[in-house]
Amino acid sequence: MGRTSDAREKILSAAQSLIELRGYSALGVAEICKAAGVPKGSFYYFFASKEALALAVLDEHWAGQQATWTRILNSAAEPLQRLRRLFEETEAGQLVGQQSCGTVSGCLFGNLTLEMSNQTEAVRARLQEIFDAQVGMVASVIAEALERKEVTVIDTREAARAVVAQLEGQVLFAKLYNNTHRLGPLWANCLALLGARPPREAVAGI
Amino acid sequence: MGRTSDAREKILSAAQSLIELRGYSALGVAEICKAAGVPKGSFYYFFASKEALALAVLDEHWAGQQATWTRILNSAAEPLQRLRRLFEETEAGQLVGQQSCGTVSGCLFGNLTLEMSNQTEAVRARLQEIFDAQVGMVASVIAEALERKEVTVIDTREAARAVVAQLEGQVLFAKLYNNTHRLGPLWANCLALLGARPPREAVAGI
Structure with a gap:
C-alpha cells in the first residue's frame, strides 16, 4: 500500500464495513470519511461520487x-x-x-x-x-x-x-x-x- | 377498505412501491406521505415509527x-x-x-x-x-x-x-x-x- 493511497484504502475499508453493517443507501460521504479518519476533501480527490466509491x-x-x-x-x-x-x-x-x-x-x-x-x-x-x-x-x-x-x-x-x-x-x-x-x-x-x-x-x- | 383507514392504506401502498423501487433505508417519512397524498401528521397517527411502517x-x-x-x-x-x-x-x-x-x-x-x-x-x-x-x-x-x-x-x-x-x-x-x-x-x-x-x-x- 503506497503512501499516496493510504487515504483511499482507508475510505474503501471504512465504506465496506459500513455497507456491510447498514447498506449503501443510508450512508453519507461525511459518515464514511469520519469512520475512515480522513478529511471530507480527500473523498472527492479519490472518488468522483458515492457511486464511484x-x-x-x-x-x-x-x-x-x-x-x-x-x-x-x-x-x-x-x-x-x-x-x-x-x-x-x-x-x-x-x-x-x-x-x-x-x-x-x-x-x-x-x-x-x-x-x-x-x-x-x-x-x-x-x-x-x-x-x-x-x-x-x-x-x-x-x-x-x-x-x-x-x-x-x-x-x-x-x-x-x-x-x-x-x-x-x-x-x-x-x-x-x-x-x-x-x-x-x-x-x-x-x-x-x-x-x-x-x-x-x-x-x-x- | 373503511373510510377511516383510507390514509393508512394509501401510506402502506406508497411505502411498498417506494421500498420496492429504492429500498427502505433511503426513504423518508415526508417522501412517503407525499407519494401517498396524505399530510405528514397522518403518518404518526397510524404508525409509531418508520420501523412500525x-x-x-x-x-x-x-x-x-x-x-x-x-x-x-x-x-x-x-x-x-x-x-x-x-x-x-x-x-x-x-x-x-x-x-x-x-x-x-x-x-x-x-x-x-x-x-x-x-x-x-x-x-x-x-x-x-x-x-x-x-x-x-x-x-x-x-x-x-x-x-x-x-x-x-x-x-x-x-x-x-x-x-x-x-x-x-x-x-x-x-x-x-x-x-x-x-x-x-x-x-x-x-x-x-x-x-x-x-x-x-x-x-x-x-
Whole structure:
C-alpha cells in the first residue's frame, strides 16, 4: 500500500464495513470519511461520487474473493471436492465475520444486488460481471466433473447458476437467522442439483 | 377498505412501491406521505415509527402472498405439480411487475432481509416468521410427495429450505439481470433438489 493511497484504502475499508453493517443507501460521504479518519476533501480527490466509491468497493471485494475462489476451484483436488471446499470456506468466512461484529453480514454482492441494482446501472453492470465470473468458475469445475462422469447435468452453465443461486439463497438465510449453520446443507444440495451420486454422509445431511 | 383507514392504506401502498423501487433505508417519512397524498401528521397517527411502517408493509405483503401460496400449495393438483405452479406464478408475477415499472423488483422479503435484518431485530423476527411459514408450506407439499414415493428426501424441512433458498437465489438473479426468464429453471432445479424423477421436458430444461 503506497503512501499516496493510504487515504483511499482507508475510505474503501471504512465504506465496506459500513455497507456491510447498514447498506449503501443510508450512508453519507461525511459518515464514511469520519469512520475512515480522513478529511471530507480527500473523498472527492479519490472518488468522483458515492457511486464511484460503490464500484471501487465492489472491485476491491471481488479482487479478494476471486483470489480465494481461484485458489480453491483451480486446486489439484477432485472437482466435486473443490466445490465442497468452497462451501466450507464460505461458511468459515461468514463465521469469522459473525464473531467479529456479532452478526452474519452475508454476501456483499448479494446485498448490493438487492439494494442497488435497480437504482444504478453502473453498479448493476459490475455486479453482473462479478456473478458471471462466479458462475463461469463453478461451471468449469462442473465441466471437469462431467468429463469424469461424476455428475449428470446437461448444461454446465445453467447448473452453475443453480449452485450459485443456492449459495446466495442459503447465505440470505444465514444472515436472516444470524446462523452460519444454515450453510451446512450447501454441499448435499449441490450434489443433488448436479445429479451426483452423493457420498453417504452427504445424504444424511439432507 | 373503511373510510377511516383510507390514509393508512394509501401510506402502506406508497411505502411498498417506494421500498420496492429504492429500498427502505433511503426513504423518508415526508417522501412517503407525499407519494401517498396524505399530510405528514397522518403518518404518526397510524404508525409509531418508520420501523412500525416497515412491519406493516411486511404484514400486508405477506397476507397477499400467503393467500396465493395457500391457493396453489393446498390445491387438488398432484404435490409436485403444485410446486411447479408456484414457480410459474412467481415468474408471471415478476413479469407483471417488470412490465409495470420497467425493472424486476424481486422478492420484497429477500430485499428487506439483506437490507434490514442486521439493523432492526423486530424486522428480522418478522421476516424469520414469514420465511418459516413459507418453508413450512413447501415442506408439507414435499411430505405429501414423499408419501407418494415421488421424492427421495430424508428431512422434508431441510429440503423445503433448499427449495426456498433456490427460489430466493434465482429471484436475486432475475432482479440483477432484469430478466424473469432466470426463473425458468426453478422447476427442474426443484426436482433435482428433491431427488425426484424429472419428467422429460424438465431434464431438457436443465
